[in-house]
Amino acid sequence: MNHNFEKVREYLLELDFTLVQEDEAEGVFVIDKEDEGLTNVVLIVAEPMVIVEQFLFELKNPTSDAYKQLLIKNRDIIHGAFAMDDSGKVFFRNTHECENLDLNEIEATLNSLALLLSEYSAEIIELSK
Template sequence: MSHSFDTLKSLVQQLPLTVLEEHADEQMLIVEAPTSGIHNLVLDCEDDILVIEQVIAKLAQPDADCLRTLLQINRETVHGALCLDESGRTLIFRDTLQLENIDLNELEGSINALSLMLAEHADQLITYARQGGDVA
């Protein structure tokens, strides 16, 4: 197990998160904080980068208006961004942080940015998710 993964686990224990799964061999945690809208948030140590990802929703065929709105939401998001997977139909929140000097404030800020974005744009995100038939 790497020092970075140990540091990540220590930081997660200081936050109001529940560890759902730990994959030490992959240096990955899956956490939740349901009251903050955090469900199956993946914290993945990849070399010197922490990749933070949460699936938000499956989308129907996103049209230009949907994509424009998602880009506008990105502009307001403090940390991280909304993105689409390779299929262009799964909406994901993603952020990356340097593991070398990661601290509690930085990790907490990224997770809080996700929670805030979900709260501020819940109605629109739920509408898009319902059109796609699957709310994550």
């Protein structure tokens, strides 16, 4: 088994996440912790990085004000940031180096995502309209 894949797996289990899906060949985990509002969070072990990503919403009305709101909120996010693909889908995303990854880094990223979702949910709903 890939050492870094197994290390991430152990961290997720130690943090009491449900492993909804795991594919070692692709280096992918899909995890849930519904009591913290986290569902279908994707972790990708892509040497030398671990990527944590959560689809949040599709920006249906892409205005400069909407982009400005996202950029301003990015400054408040402790670990990770908003990211967007070409189709207008908005994600939470954070990356880590595999070499020195530890439990605290993964936990901090996932806590940051949970905090973002709890504090910013009304704004996320508005932006997705």
